[in-house]
Amino acid sequence: MPLTVAVTGPTGEIGLPLMEALERDPGVESVLGMARRPFEPAAAGWEKVFYRRGDILDRGSLAALFDGADVVVHLAFAIFGSREQTRRVNLQGSRNVFEAAVAAGVKRLVYASSVAAYGFHAGNPPLLTEGVPARGSESLYYSAQKAELESALSEIVAGSEVDVYVVRPCVVAGPRATMLVQQVVKSARFGDPLPALRRGLGRLPLVRPVLPDAGVPIQLVHHDDVARALGAAIAGVGPPGAYNLAGKGEVSVAEIAAAIGWRSVRVPGPAVGLGAGLAKRLSFVSPQLEWAAAFATPVLMDAGKARRELGWDPHFDAPETLLQTAISARETGLLD
Ligand SMILES: NC(=O)c1ccc[n+]([C@@H]2O[C@H](COP(=O)([O-])OP(=O)(O)OC[C@H]3O[C@@H](n4cnc5c(N)ncnc54)[C@H](OP(=O)(O)O)[C@@H]3O)[C@@H](O)[C@H]2O)c1
Incomplete structure (x- = not known):
């Protein structure tokens, strides 16, 4: 019935x-x-x-x-x-x-x-x-x-x-679920996950935002x-x-950055230790970010x-889902 x-x-x-x-x-x-x-x-x-x-x-x-x-x-x-x-x-x-x-x-x-x-x-x-x-x-x-x-x-x-x-x-994620991109943008605009690193990179001309990639895979x-x-x-x-x-497969922070036209920098050290610090800083910007922790701990x-x-x-596997999300984010002006 x-x-x-x-x-x-x-x-x-x-x-x-x-x-x-x-x-x-x-x-x-x-x-x-x-x-x-x-x-x-x-x-x-x-x-x-x-x-x-x-x-x-x-x-x-x-x-x-x-x-x-x-x-x-x-x-x-x-x-x-x-x-x-x-x-x-x-x-x-x-x-x-x-x-x-x-x-x-x-x-x-x-x-x-x-x-x-x-x-x-x-x-x-x-x-x-x-x-x-x-x-x-x-x-x-x-x-x-x-x-x-x-x-x-x-x-x-x-x-x-x-x-x-x-x-x-x-x-x-996906074309109608762009919260991931919105939060990445928000974190880059309102807070700086790795200030020292960005200060260094900021000396380069016309830098696009940089995401620190601690090598944590994200589903x-x-x-x-x-x-x-x-x-x-x-x-x-x-x-x-x-x-x-x-979905099948995983994406990295570097792939997320590339998908939205940003850059990433591979940050050294044990992913979990660095990630915990990063999560704290992102949490300060927006304490409820599920993916702040996801970025931090595998x-x-x-x-x-x-x-x-x-x-x-x-x-859809993870890379395809990311691609669709990034296209939608661009088309809807989330990255402007
Ligand atoms: N999005 C993700 O990545 C993700 C991942 C894993 C699990 N989940 C879980 O999946 C569920 C749905 O997530 P979502 O991404 O669809 O969330 P969402 O986009 O934030 O939507 C939340 C929905 O709940 C409604 N709502 C919020 N407070 C309400 C209230 N007091 N009374 C009645 N309705 C209320 C909202 O409409 P109004 O604001 O108009 O009331 C909206 O319809 C959540 O439990 C979330 O934790 C989400």
Whole structure:
């Protein structure tokens, strides 16, 4: 039977491509999304995606949103803000979502966690599998909140009939998800990750911004591939559980710099030590940068389980995803 799907946060970088995919999905009868700002699905030509304004901090709005839903997808999250500001939406708001989904008796709950839930620990295995505990990193509140929330989710759904799918994407990118580039630009404009290095380079004529490359590989996943994985979870393909999402291959900071027409300088020393310093400086500019830590500590996931059990077949590898992101960033003036 075609599904009725309720989505929190449908207007974000993951939400919009998911809405587009669900609009085309014959297994989906209708989709009702909710976020705070105005949004008009009909403007995109969508006929089975509907939208209402509401806040996940408001339990009444959630109860109304989930009424009659077969599946709840939880994407609403405050990625940017202070530890205190984000905590309210991310912890209390998400708890509200999970509790309302259980109270509504939905079949499935799909939650977008993150690679950050594992934490950026020097002792992580070289390739994280879903069997590694999601411990988070206290020093990065986004990571700490993601880990805490996964554990809250397990408690809230324990004993219920709801099947829970937790996807853990790496950095999401693609033409409609340019947050990565926006944050790189922001960090270069408002803060200087390696002042001494840049001062030296600044003596050269007409230097383009320089990104320090500590040799840390970075995984990317295309927003349309995330939508594919979420679609499989929504349909209940494969057993409930946690699923890592990462496209094939990796990119380096040097490749990111080259893609956006910037330069990079290979910085010496142990990547992790240098990276921790870099993360701190970037954190000062924008403490919530998930990728500040990603740039700093090699955190790579094995996405084999999603391929095997969800039948996930990502169409884009990391270099292709980066290329599409950079083209879009250029076309939309993000680099001007
Ligand atoms: N983007 C990535 O690289 C990435 C990687 C791994 C995991 N994730 C996770 O995936 C999820 C979705 O991320 P995203 O990139 O799509 O985020 P996003 O682009 O920042 O979008 C967030 C969405 O949540 C809504 N929202 C925020 N606060 C809300 C509230 N209090 N009540 C109702 N809606 C609210 C926003 O709309 P309004 O502001 O209008 O309310 C928007 O629709 C998050 O949990 C994120 O941590 C993202």
